[in-house]
Amino acid sequence: xxxxxxxxxxxxxxxxxxxxxxxxxxxxxxxxxxxxxxxxxxxxxxxxxxxxxxxxxxxxxxxxxxxxxxxxxxxxxxxxxxxxxxxxxxxxxxxxxxxxxxxxxxxxxxxxxxxxxxxxxxxxxxxxxxxxxxxxxxxxxxxxxxxxxxxxxxxxxxxxxxxxxxxxxxxxxxxxxxx
Numbered sequence: 791x792x793x794x795x796x797x798x799x800x801x802x803x804x805x806x807x808x809x810x811x812x813x814x815x816x817x818x819x820x821x822x823x824x825x826x827x828x829x830x831x832x833x834x835x836x837x838x839x840x841x842x843x844x845x846x847x848x849x850x851x852x853x854x855x856x857x858x859x860x861x862x863x864x865x866x867x868x869x870x871x872x873x874x875x876x877x878x879x880x881x882x883x884x885x886x887x888x889x890x891x892x893x894x895x896x897x898x899x900x901x902x903x904x905x906x907x908x909x910x911x912x913x914x915x916x917x918x919x920x921x922x923x924x925x926x927x928x929x930x931x932x933x934x935x936x937x938x939x940x941x942x943x944x945x946x947x948x949x950x951x952x953x954x955x956x957x958x959x960x961x962x963x964x965x966x967x968x969x
Contacts (some may be wrong), residue, residue: 796832797817802824803947804851808828813965813966815961816962816965819957819958819961819962819965820879821960822954822957823879823887823954823955823958824879826950826951826954826957827878827887827889827951828875828877830889830947831875831889831891832875833947833950834875834889834891834943834947835873835874836889837873837939837942837943837946838870838873838891838939838940838941838942838943839870839871839873840939841939841942842869842870842873843867843870843891843936845931845932845935845938846932847865847866847931848928848929848930849927849928849929851867863883863922865905865929865940868898868902869898869906871892872894872895872897872898873892873893873894874892874894874897875889875890875891876889876890876957877889877890878890881963882941887951887954887955889951891940891948893906906936909931909935910935912930912933913928913930913932914928914929914930914931915928915929916929926959
């Protein structure tokens with residue numbers, strides 16, 4: 791279920807990166823790249839959270855009525871708040887810059903840890919209404935509840951990622967005296 795954005799760098803840039811790694815400026819450029827990835831990750835998380843909060847959750851035996859009074863956000867808000875990113879900037883064997891956006895189970899409240907995967911199931915999930923084991927309801931999320939945000943965020947993330955890598959490449963070339 792994670793959203794992954796990965797930019798693999800050309801062999802030419804790999805050579806630049808290895809040469810630059812031996813200079814003091816190389817660490818600064820790598821830090822700038824990491825900062826750019828964090829900023830892109832924040833934008834992707836914002837878009838994913840908006841998408842999840844807009845997702846209609848249906849409830850009734852047939853799964854056709856909106857849940858809660860006024861479409862409550864009881865399940866969506868904790869899921870949106872548990873979205874985290876992991877950035878990757880590898881320059882060992884090949885230069886790769888990437889962001890992974892996922893729902894962190896540990897950030898979800900007890901009792902909701904399996905809800906993101908349950909939302910992926912076609913039949914949805916069943917639970918007692920307000921803990922009353924005599925009254926159960928089936929809830930369902932629409933197909934693509936997770937990928938909708940990904941589709942909105944991916945073009946922006948890729949464009950910003952490529953722009954950040956191109957800035958880093960320009961700086962590396964300038965530092966090494968290669969134009």
